[in-house]
Structures are given as structure tokens and as C-alpha cells.
Amino acid sequence: MKPGARIAAVIELYDGWTHTRDDADRVVSGYFGSRRYIGGGDRREISERFYNLIRHQARLGWWLAEMGYEFQDGRARMIADLVLHDRLSKADIEDRFTGEQFCPETLHPNEKHLINKLADKTLDHDAQPGAVKTELPKWLYAELMKLHHENLSAEMAAYNQPAKLDLRVNRLRGSVEDAIKSLKADGIKDIERTPFAPNGLRLPLGLNMLVTAAYKDGLIEIQDEASQICVNLVDAKPGMTILDMCAGGGGKTLGIAADMRGKGRILACDTHGGRLDNARKRARRAGAGDCIQQRIIADERDSWLRNKSGFFDRVLLDVPCSGLGTLRRNPALRWRIGQRDLRTLMAQQSKILKAGAAKVTKGGRLIYATCSIMPEENERLIETFMRDRKDFRPVPVSEIWPDAPKSVPVPGGKDKPWLRLSPNVHGTDGFFVAVFERTAKGKVK
Template structure:
């Protein structure tokens, strides 16, 4: 494709995304799905530019207002990005906006004036408000400022960078070294070990793991290091009975099965049967099917669950959440979720936490996890749980993971009963994990 044609595709994608409630991933998947003629290299550049417009949405919008430009559509933002981010000149941009087949229409006088005004400027400017600089809606900026204070710009800068590709080596199929050898045999370079998760590998962006022999053989699974650390804190042991109440696609279920060496029983539940269908396929490929039972449930009050009161050694609650910890991969989330959504989610999370707690046997553990960065979904919720549930004690991270690498920074200290992970501090997605141990029998929930 010509450079101008790729730019036109980005503009079309961005305008399509702004006029739908669909996820950005779904928008781009649908776009390419109907345009099979677009090659892999072109798709990659179009996708990167599309996500860059979303990652820089607030700052690009600020500049358009600052220059007095009247439009905020994809064309205007693309022009602004070409000047502010890429340093393109008027002549460069005019070469792409030339009206040729599949290219954008020629620049009109107001656009040329915009380019001249933006020329020599950078994307960042001292006059930009804090919410604009950090690429956050005002309400979300205010919430996160309370948590991170002066460190918020550095935190959000890390969230605004694309994530690398993390893999978990499935020890039911082989070792970390054997996985590395297999990937290298497939011509994959730049493989690193993850700094904290013992069976994790980190690869460069843009690789298709689905065609790798290690993936087809069940030796590797795609899983961010934060999720692998969460599984580590479950501390699953051979012979245990474990409930994964919000199993989704089964990534953490498979990690626990590997830690149990395939011996024991994991009941993986979800309210979406199609997710469990995917988990079933993954479990078969991973060689973990014998110890995993998958079950679709109506909700946390499902009658089948009520009959499992006080039954499990471990209950993992990777609850539905805002997903804001995945901004590196899903930058559009910040613009699509609001305070009303958070209130609805925290109500649901509280119900799931209560239901999960009732399923834990005496001496067993309850693990609460989210891929959210909001205290409302994390610390505030579990502080309420600790106040109300005297039959549980909070378990310090250091008690579960005494051999954690010395370099792992744990906000609040390792004596805290929770771990908050972030790309700025740990190089992972944003993630939260809290662990509790049941010290006495309680009422059914």
C-alpha cells in the first residue's frame, strides 16, 4: 500500500471507532476481516498508528483546540500526529494527502494553516493540564492522583507504551530451557526470561505465537507476567481442591494445574460458556485436562456453588473489573469506562467476594485479583472485607513468596496482604492480588 493509503485506513478506523461502543480490537479485527488484500506489514503499521491516535487522544485534542481548529475527527488528529509526533512537514503530508486512489483527499487551506501552526511543536507542552498530559479522563485522573501523587505522570507514561509479549512455559510439557530451544528453532530471537515469574519468557512485539511449534505442542501459553505472579500467589499444591470462580479463558487455571503437576482437582467456572469452550481446548493442548473440570454457572449464587460451601483449599477470584491495568494493550478503555460502570462493578465484586469466601475450607485460602488500577476495586474493597470477616486473616505477601527476587518492589512493603503491580515498577500489566486464610468456619454465603 502507498503511505497515503495506509494513512487513509487509519483515519477510517479511528472515525469508525469513535462512532461505536465496540472495543478497538474488535473494530480493527472487523476492518481487516473485510479487507483480506491488505498485507501483514501494512496491517501492522495501520494498527500501530490507529492505537497511537488513541494513546495520544487527549494531547492531540488539546493541540487542535489550542490552534483554534474546529474539527476533532480522525483526519484532523492524523494530521496533528504527523506533525507533532512524526515531525512531518507540510510538503510531506501533502504528498500523502494527494487524492489518489485509496489516499486521503488533498489538504484544504485550513489544514495547511493548522500544519504551519503546529510545525516545530512537540506532542507535550507545559501548558497542558495534568489530565491531558497523562491521557486520562478528568474523573480518572483525580482518582489516580490520590493513589500515585507526584508519581502519576511516570506511571501513566508506562501504561501508554505498547506491551511486549509474555509467555508462560507449561511445565507439564517441558522446561523453560526446552521452550527457549523450540522458539529459537522457529527463528524467534530476542527471548528474555521474565524477572519475577519463574516460568515466564518475554518476547519482542509483533510475533505470531499461534504458528510456533511450542504453542501447538502446549509447551507455552500467552500470559502476561502479572497473571503468572497471581498464580504464584495462589500457591497451588498437588492434591488440592481448587475453585477458579471467574475462570474466563482458563489461563490461570492452566497455570495452577501445572503447579499441581496435574494432581488434584480444579473446578473452573464462568458465566460465559463460550469462554469455557476455549479453556477446554487449551487444557487439552496443555495436557491438563484430567485435573480440570469446567462448569458454566448462572452467577455467584448458583445452586451448584451453594452445595460446595467450605469445600476448597484455594478459591481464586479473578473478578470482572474495569480492566484498566491492561491499558498498554487496550488504550481505548480509559475513554470508554465511566464512574457509573465502576460503581456497578464494585457491587458485583463484593458479591463474588462474599460467595467465594463461603467456599473456602478452614485453613484454606481466598485469593482476590483484578487487572484494575483503581483503589475502589482493590484496596477499598478488601479493607471492607477484612473489617467485616473476622473468620479470615490477611496473609502477607512475604509469607507466600519468601523467595521473591530481592529486586521486586512491593508498594507498601512485603508485610502487606496485597500486591499491586504496574508497568512502571514491574514491567507488567497493572494488577492487584490480595490473599486471605480462613481461620474459622463461617456462615454460608
């Protein structure tokens, strides 16, 4: 594709996303699904530019408003981004806006005027409000300022960078060294070990793992290091009986199965059958199918699951959450999640936590996890649980895993036993994990 055609595709994608406010990944998938003639290299550049427009959403909007530009559609934002981020000259932009087939129409006089006014500017400006500088809605900026204070700019700068590609080596199929050797045989270079997760590898973006022998043979799974760290804190042992109550696509289930060396029983539950279907396929490829049982449940009050009270050595609750810890991969989330959504999620999380606690046997552990950065979904919910359930004690992360990463410090979080991860401090997605041990049978509330 010509450079101008790729620019036109980005504009079309952005306008489609703003019109529907659908999940950005679904918009991209749908767009390319109906245009299979677009090659892999073009897809990568179009996708990267589209997500950059979302990552630069607030700052581009601020600049266009400063320039008196009221109509902020994808075309206006693309032009502004080409100047402010790509540092292209007016001539370079005119070379892309030619009006030729598949390319954007030629620049209007007011667009040329906009380019001239922005020519010596950059995306960032001292006059931008804090919410604009950090690319956050005002309500979310106010909440995260309470958490990070002067560190918020650094935290959000990390969230506004694309994540690298993390892999977990499946020890049921081989060692980390085996995986590295296999990937190199497929021509993949620049392979790093993850700093915390012992079975993790980190690769550059843009690689297609699905065609590698390591993936096809079940030797690797795509999984962010934060999720791998969460699996380590489950501390699964061979022979245990474990409940993954919100299993989703089964990534953590597979990690648990590897830690158990395939010996024991894992019950992977979810309310969506499609997710579990995918989990079954992954389990077969990973060689973990014999120890994993998938089951669809209606909700946390499912009658079949209720009969399993006090049954499990470990209960993992990777609960539905805002997902704001995945902003590196899903930058549009910040513009889709609102305070009302957060309240709805908190109510659901509280119910799941209560139901999950009832399934833990005496001496067993409950692991609560989110890929959220919001205290309402993490610390505050956990503190309420601790007040209500005296039959559980918090287990310090260092007690489970002495070499675990140190938690991101938060106000009032000194000496707290749970773990908070962030891309700025750890190079992972934002993630929260709290572990509790059941000290007595207690009365299920």
C-alpha cells in the same frame, strides 16, 4: 499498500471507533476481517498508528483546540499526529494525502495552515492540564492523583507505552530451556526471561506465536507476567481441590494445573460458555484436561456452586473489573469506563468475594485479584471484607513467596500484605492480588 493508503485506513478505523465507542480491539478485528487482502505488515502498521491516536487522544485534542480547530475527526487528528509525534514535514504529509486510489484526499488550505502552526511543536506542552498530560479523563485523573500524587506522570507514561509479549512456559510439556530452544528453532530471537515469574519469557511485539511449534505443542501460553505472578500466589500443590470461580479463557487455570503437575482437581467456572469452550481447547493442548472440569454458572449465587461451601483448598477470584491495569494493551478503556460503570463493578465484586469466601475450607486460602488500578476495586473492597469476615486472616505475599516483587507503595498502604503491580515499577500490567486464609469455619454471611 502505499503509505497514504495505510494512513487512510487509520483514519477510517479511528472514525469508526469514535462513532460506535465499541471496544477498540473489536473495531480493529472487524475492520481487518472484512479486508482480508491487507497483508500482515500493513495490518501491524495500521493497528499501531490507530492505537497511537488513542494513546495521544487528549494531547492531540488539546493541540487542535489551541489551534482553533473545532472539527476533531480522525483526519484532523492523524495530520496533527504526523506532525507532533512522527515529526513529518508538510511535504512528507502531502506525499501521503494525494487523493489517489485508497489514499486520503489532498490537503485543504486550513489543513496546510494547521501543519505550519504545529511544525515546531511536540505532543507535550507545559501548559497542558494534568489530565491531558497523563491522557486521562478528568474524573479518573482526580482519583489516581489521590493514589500516586507526584508519581502519577511516571505511572501513566508507562501505561501509555505498548506492552511487550509475555509467555508462560507450560511445565506439563517441558522446561523453560525447552521453550527457548523451540522458539529459536522457529527463528525467534531477543528472548528474555521475565524478572519475577519463574516460567515467563518476554519477546518483542509483533510476533505471531500461534504458528510456532512451541504454541502448537502446548509448551507456551500467551500470558502477561502479572497474571503469572497471581498464579504463583495461589500456591497450588499437587492433590489440592481448587476453584477458579471467574475462569474466563482459562489462562490462570492452566498455570494452576501446571503447578499441581496435573494431579488434583480444578473446577473452572464462568458465566460465558464461549469462554469456557476456548478454555477446554487450551486445556487439551496444554495436557491439563484430566484435572480441569469446566462448568457454566448463572452467577455467584448459582445453586450448584452453593452446594460446594467449605469444599476447596484454594479459591481464586479474578473478578470482573474495569481492566484499567491493561491500558498498555487496551488504551481505549480509559475513555470507555465511567464512574457509574465503576460503581456497578464494585457491587458485583463484593458479591463474588462474599460467595467465594463461603467455598473455602478451614485452613484453605482465598485469592482476590483484579487487573485494575482503582483503589475502589482493590484496597477499599478488601478492607471492607476484612472488617466483615473475622474468620479470614490476610496472608502476606512474602509469606507465600519470599522472592515476590515488592508492592507499589500507595497512600495508607504501608506494611499492607497485598500486592499491587504496575508497568512503571515492575514492567507488568497493572494488577492487584490479596490472599486470605480461613482460620475458622465461621458463619457464612
